[in-house]
Amino acid sequence: MSTAELVNHRPGRSYLLSAVAILASIVVFVVPFVFIVLTAVKDRQQAALLDFSWPHQFQFVENFVAVIEARDYMLVIAFINSTVLTVVSVTGMVVLAAMVGFVLQRRRSRWNPFINFIVLSGLIIPPAVVPTIWVLQGLQLFRTMTGLILIEIAFGLSFCILLFRAFVATIPRELDEAAVIDGAGPLRLFFRVIFPLLRSVIVTVVVVQSVNVFNDFVNPLYFLPGDQNATVQLTLFNFQSQFTTQYNLLFMNILLITIPPLVMFLFFNRQIVAGMTSGAVKG
C-alpha cells in the first residue's frame, strides 16, 4: 500500500475523489444487488413491474417457502447436489493437483516440458463436449454425479497444478532431504511434510475452485441433465421458464444461490486477495 500512497501523494484530492468513487460504486455495483433483494421480498404484482421501489409488503417468508417447495423441493435437492459436487470435486482437485505440482516441480526429467505443455493446454483448449459425453457413456458415467465430479476435477486440474507448482518452488528442498534422511517414503514426505506447508495456496485453490464449481452452469447442463440431478445453477435456469410472471420467486432464487459465495467471501476475503495475487501473477 505504501508505494501506492506515493503515487497519489496529494492528500487534498482524496475527499472529492472518495465521494465520487463511493457514489459510483453504489450506483454501479450495489444497486443491482439491492434490486435483487427488494424484488425477492415483493409480492407477485409489484415484482412484475420490475421497478426499483420499496416493497408494499414484505413477503420474505412466503416467497422463501414458495421457492423451496417449488417442484417437489427441487431447490433443496439442488443445494444438496451442488454441495456434494463442490466438496468432493474440490477435495479431489486439491489432493491430485498438489501431488502433480509437487513432483512436477521437484523431479526433473525430459518429460517435463511435455507434461507442462499438456497442463497448459488444459487451460486453453475448450473441452469437446459431445465426445466427452460419448466417453462418459462408454464408462456408464453419463448423467451420474460421479461422472460430473470427475469432469469437474479433469477440467479444474490444470489451473490448480500451475498454482501448486509455483508454490512448491518456494519450499526449500532441504526439507525434503531432511525428511528422506529420516526415512520418509514418497507418500509420507508429501502428505506429512509438504502438504501442510501448502496451506495458504490450498485455501486459495479451495476458494477459487469451489466458487467455480458451485457457479458452474455449462458442465451440469451438458453432463448431468434431468430434474432429479439439478444443480442450483440449473434450477435457476429452469425456474426462469416456470416463473415468467413471478419475478419475486425468480429473484428469491437468485438471492438464495448468492448466499454461499457471499459467506465464502466474508470468511475468506483476505485469503482470496492474498492467494489470488500471489498465485495469479506468478503462475
Next chain:
Amino acid sequence: MTFRRRTSGLALAAACSLALTACSAGSLGSSDDAGGSSSVTITYLAGNQEQDVKEAQQLIRDFMAKTPGVTVKLESRPGGTEGDNIVKTRLSTGDMTDVFSYNTGSLFQAIAPQKNLVPISDQPYIGDIDENFKKTVTAGDQVYGVPAGGFMGGAVLYNIPVYTKLGLKVPKTWAEFMANNAKIKAAGVAPVIQTYGETWTSQLFVLGDFHNVAAVESDFADRYTKNQAKYATSPAAKKGFEHTQQVHDAGYQNSDFASAKLPDGLRMLAQGKGAHYPILTGVVNDMIDTYPNGARDVGLFALPGDDASTNGLTVWTPNGVYVPNTTTGDKLEAAKKFLAFIASPDGCKSLATAGVPTGPYAVKGCELPADVPQAIKDMQPYLDKPGGSSLALEFLSPVKGPSLEQITVEVGSGIRKAQDGAARYDEDVKKQAQQLGLAGW
C-alpha cells in the same frame, strides 16, 4: 512403513465418499411413494410447463385412485429442443422412465420408435383413438402412443370487444386481415401482438399458415420430404415469411414486441390492448387462469390466406404418451394400464379437471365440457367442415429445422427479409434431413 497404511486408509475413505455420491440426492417431499409394499411403482416423464405438470399430476391422481397397487411418480423435463435432447439421450442410453410423453409427427419419428418403443396396436382401446392422431404416432405399421390432451389450433386469437367496438368482421383473407389491422391501429390499439422474448411464439405466421399452403399445393408435404419443394421457391409456402415481414413493416406490432413474453402477450390480448395474437390454443388456459374475462372476450380465427373459400385451420396433435422397450414385467403391465386410462373417457375427464382443454380430444367418447372458452369453441366449425382443417407440416413430414424460431424473429424484427429468411430456413432444414439420413438430400 507405518505411514503407508494410514494413507491407504485415507484413499479408501476418499473412494468411499466418491461411491456414496454416485447416488445423488434424488427426490424429496410430496411425491414419495405412498403405496403399500406390494405395489408396482412406475415413473412418468412429462413436460415441465405449468399446464403440463398440472395435467400430469391430475392424470396420475385419478389413475391411482382407480388402479390400486400401482404407484406413478412424476418426473418433468424442459420443453423445446432441450427436452428433445433429453428424451433422445435417455432413450438411447436405456435410461428412459417407464412411461413418457413426447411430441408426435416428425419429432416422434426422430426417436427411432421401432427400435426404442413398445407398440400398442394390439390394445383394446386402439379403435377409440382418432385416426388423424394415430397417423402421427405410427411408424412402420405399428401404433406407439396415446394422446395426452386435446388437439391444438395454430391460429389468430382476437379480442372480441375490440372487434365489436370498431364494427369489424372476422377476416378470411390476408387483405381483409390487413385492412382490419389498419383500422385497429387508427383506433390506438396494437393490431398484432408479437412476443419475441419467447422465441417460439414468433413462428405462427409460418407454421399456422400450412392449411393455406396445402390448399394450393396439396402435395407440398410429400415433396418437401423428398427435397423437391422449398419454402424459398414455393410462392404459397413463402407467404408465411412474407406475412411476418409485412406485419413488421406496416408497424402493426405492439411497441415492446422484441422483449415481451408470452404472459405479456396474453395480458394485452385479454385486456384489449392488442387485437390479434397468432399463437397456439394451448395458451388459452394460461390466459384464463390470470384473466377470467378472456374466456368470453377472446375468440379465434384461422390464419387468413389468399383465398377465402379454402381458408381453414392448421391443427397440432396432442403429445403422445409412449412406453420405451426398456420397461418390462410388472412395470410394463402397469404402464399399459396407465396408457389405457389416458386413452379412455375417464382420462379426458381427468385432463379437463386439470385445466381448460386446448381443443377437441382425440379419443372417441370424449366430449368437450359445455363451458369451454369462446376461442376453443371457435375451433369446432373448422374441424366439422370437410377440408376445413389440416395437420401442421411437422406432423406430415419428418423434416423440421431447429432454427425456425430465430429466423422468424429476425424476419419479424426487420433484421432479415422474408425471401432471405425462407432460404435460410431451407438450409437449416437440410442439416436435419441429412442427420435423419432421408433419401434425396
Next chain:
Amino acid sequence: MSATSVRPRAQAEASPAAPPAKGKVYSPYSNWFYLPSAVIYGVLFVVPTFASLYFSLTRWSLFESKFIGLENFRLFFQEPQLVKGFTNTLIFAVITSGSKVVLGLLLAVLLTSQIIGRGYLRSVVFFPVLVSTIGVGLTFTVLMNPERGLINGALEVIGINGPGWLTDPKWALLSVALVDVWKGVGLATLIYIAGIVSIPREYMEAARVDGAGSWETFRRIVLPLSRPATVTVIILSLIGGLRSFDLIWAMTRGGPGFTSDVIASVIYKQYQAGFYGLSTAGNVVLFVVVTAVVLPLFWYLNRKEVDM
C-alpha cells in the same frame, strides 16, 4: 511456448538439490503421483479432444457415425449465422478483455491510493466475480428491459431515450459484453492491485525526489512495472471471452435472431438439435481460434517481458 516459459525456472533451480534427484536408485518424487490425475485428465479431457478431431468429420448420432470429410466445416463456414457467431466471438473477446485491462488498471490505481472506504470499495468491486453468472445474467436481463427496466428508467429521468439493450440487434452483443465486464472487472482489478503493491517502494521515492507528478509516476513506473499483471489479465480474459457461453445464454440465447450468437452458443444449439458432428466441428473451430489467438499473444507478451 510452455517449454520456453517454464524452462528458465527449472534451470534456475537445477543446482541446489541435484544430488538426491540424480540417484536413479531411489527418488522421493514418485512418478506414481502423476497417475490418478493422468487417468482422469487423460480419459475425460485428452481422449475426447482427440476424438473430436475425428468426429468433427462425421455425421454422428452418438451411436453411428458416418464419415463425411470436411462437410461439417463447409457447412459451418457457409452459413451466415455460424460466421456471425465466429466474428461475434472475436468482437466479444476483444471488447471484454480490452475494457478489463483499462478499467482494471484504473480501478487498481484508485484502490491503492489514499481513498476513504478503500476496503469497502475493493470488496464491492470484487464481489460480482463470485456471484453466479446465470444469476447476474437474469438480473441484468430485467434491469435492461427496454420499457420497464431500471436502466432505461434512470436514463429517461435525465432525458436520454435508452436503446433496447438486449432486443436491438446493434446493441445486444455489446450489452452482454458490458455485463461481462461488470462481473469480471473485479478480478482484473485484484490482479493489478497485486502488481502495483509489489512495485518496490524505492522506485516511487526516487521518482518523487526527481519531482515527478502523479501522472508521470503512473506512466513511467506503474504502467511498465505492472506488465506481468497486464499479461495475466489479457490472457485470462481473452481465454474467458473466447469461450464465453453462460452469460450470453442466460441473457439473449444468441438473439434477437442470431445477432449475438458466439461460437460456444452455436455449438450448444447444434448439440441441442442433435447435430453432434456439426457441434463437434464447432468445438474444433473454437479450439483452433483460441489457440491461434492466445498462443502467439502469449509468446509475444512473455518474450517482451524477458527483453525488459
